[in-house]
Amino acid sequence: QQQVKQSPQSLIVQKGGISIINCAYENTAFDYFPWYQQFPGKGPALLIAIRPDVSEKKEGRFTISFNKSAKQFSLHIMDSQPGDSATYFCAAKLSGGSNYKLTFGKGTLLTVNP
Amino acid sequence: NAGVTQTPKFQVLKTGQSMTLQCAQDMNHEYMSWYRQDPGMGLRLIHYSVGAGITDQGEVPNGYNVSRSTTEDFPLRLLSAAPSQTSVYFCASSYSGELFFGEGSRLTVL
Numbered sequence: 001q002q003q004v005k006q007s008p009q010s011l012i013v014q015k016g017g018i019s020i021i022n023c024a025y026e027n028t029a030f031d032y033f034p035w036y037q038q039f040p041g042k043g044p045a046l047l048i049a050i051r052p053d054v055s056e057k058k059e060g061r062f063t064i065s066f067n068k069s070a071k072q073f074s075l076h077i078m079d080s081q082p083g084d085s086a087t088y089f090c091a092a093k094l095s096g097g098s099n100y101k102l103t104f105g106k107g108t109l110l111t112v113n114p
Numbered sequence: 115n116a117g118v119t120q121t122p123k124f125q126v127l128k129t130g131q132s133m134t135l136q137c138a139q140d141m142n143h144e145y146m147s148w149y150r151q152d153p154g155m156g157l158r159l160i161h162y163s164v165g166a167g168i169t170d171q172g173e174v175p176n177g178y179n180v181s182r183s184t185t186e187d188f189p190l191r192l193l194s195a196a197p198s199q200t201s202v203y204f205c206a207s208s209y210s211g212e213l214f215f216g217e218g219s220r221l222t223v224l
Contacts, residue, residue, distance in 0.1 A: 006156075009154070034211075036213075041218075042217055042218075043204050043215030043216050044204070044215050049212070089156060089157060093211065100145045100147075100208040100211050100213065101147060101159055101162050101172065102157075102213060103173075104149075104156045104158075105156055106154060106155060107156050107157075
């Protein structure tokens with residue numbers, strides 16, 4: 001049972017364009033929604049995260065939009081650069097305690113052409 | 115400050131062999147976990163630990179054992195390797211929700 005569904009599987013964007021990656025979840029007990037960025041040969045690293053009490057969070061060129069009623073959240077990369085080419089994973093965490101286990105989406109391979 | 119260190123980075127095993135993937139963190143994080151990454155499957159949780167002496171199963175625990183005798187170390191053991199365990203394995207630790215990942219261990223089982 002996949003609890004976090006991510007789309008698209010791959011995405012090609014021209015330099016300067018907007019990259020949009022979408023995720024949907026089913027479990028309303030999730031209370032933390034991070035996005036991780038992974039470069040080839042490296043481990044994933046936290047990019048940006050949001051909690052369900054806000055609808056949007058922006059850090060530089062990266063923005064998370066969150067729709068609690070639709071149980072969806074998305075990552076927007078403005079002015080996409082070739083250096084943004086990587087695999088992006090959305091994730092979700094159940095509320096409560098010190099258990100930080102994340103459920104990940106299947107990932108999106110982003111290619112930004114120069 | 116090394117963060118999360120995984121060894122080995124690459125390993126080739128024959129079916130039925132056993133091995134241990136090592137993971138060490140120097141951030142004094144209580145939470146540690148192991149994920150496997152397969153093409154098109156994302157990151158799937160194998161086992162996790164919320165502190166020394168406490169471990170629990172994740173989404174795909176079969177064929178793997180873990181133990182947590184110290185805060186720093188969280189080894190992952192394959193008792194009898196199978197080709198289905200060919201994957202890239204990531205160890206991660208956390209204090210406040212953000213997972214810090216190692217650089218991965220690529221395992222091939224022939």
